[in-house]
Amino acid sequence: TSRRKFFPIILVTSLNQVEDKIAGLEAGADDFFSKPFHTLELVTKIRSLIKLERLQDELECSEDIIFTLAITIEAKDLYTKGHSERVGNLSAEFAGFLGFPDKDIINIRKGGILHDIGKIGINEAILLKSARLSEDETTLVRDHPVIGSKICKPLYSLRQVLPIIRSHHERWDGKGYPDELTGNEIPVMARMVNIIDTFDAMTSIRPYRAGVFTREEVIDTMKKEKMSGQWDPHLTEKFIEMMEKQYINQWPLKRD
Ligand SMILES: [Fe+2]
Structure with a gap:
């Protein structure tokens, strides 16, 4: 603005x-x-x-600060660099593909950018750890959706974005966190960001995984696993449809 x-x-x-x-x-x-x-x-x-x-x-200034913070946290870390912005952009594109109104598209883009802002309080050594996390460390990492929504809560302009931040790790089968919501109880935009968060994580380099998958490989995996319980199967289907329609000519994509 x-x-x-x-x-x-x-x-x-x-x-x-x-x-x-x-x-x-x-x-x-x-x-x-x-x-x-x-x-x-x-x-x-x-x-x-x-x-x-x-x-x-x-x-407005406070909102800008929060966005800058989100970009700064991940900029420190080679592995997640650009992740939030990519998730924000792709989520907005997905919302447009599904015919969501403009205000939702704006909110889901913000939600995509801010979804992991709660990680600001977590020690980098834990975030970057390639070995399996201890139980205490897992608990800490799992706090980030709640911490994130607390950070953004004072801002009225982000009120529609809070459910995305809080619920982006819920699972369709109810085995997610922090509230163990099931199916349609999970806010729809959080279900969308969950799919895209995973998609982006799988197509980019991560410390706990050696290889990187191409977009095609990830889409194939998603087709096989759309009933696995993590994702809303209908939305996953729609996401795959969008990716195949819009990106098929650009595959395989070069990564930076
Ligand atoms: Fe997250």
Whole structure:
């Protein structure tokens, strides 16, 4: 979002019909005054509008900070570099493919970028460990969806994104975490991000796995495993359909 200098636009009008006022607000006015008015009243109104705008700016600023944080955490780590952005972009594309409205597409992109932000509190030595995690370490790692949604909770603009962050490790069969939700209890956008998170992880280099799979190999695996219990089978089918339709000519893709 672009920053603009804020000039409150206040219509001063002798029109008193509700329709006129609505038309004025729709044309971009922030407020209106009917003649005759008191100067002090007008000044007070301008002050409060400016205050509101500053508050809005601060909130947007906090959202920017959180996004920067998300990109910074993974930038430290060769293995996950770019992962969140890729998940955000592909999730948004998937939502568009499924015909979701624009506001959902915006939210799922944010959710994709922020899904692992809760990992900020987890020691890198654990995150990068190639050996099997101990029970304590597993518990720590499994806290990241809850920590992540706590980080973003104060931001009103991210309220629709919280369920994606919290539930991106739930499984269709109920064996996921943190709430062990089953099937349609899992928010649909979290089910989508789960599929794409796994897809991206399998097509990129990870410390705990030697090889990298091509997109085609991963799609083949997903076809075989769509009933395995991790994913929503219908959404998985749709995702495969999208990938085959949109990317078939670009395969095999070169990785950077
Ligand atoms: Fe995660």
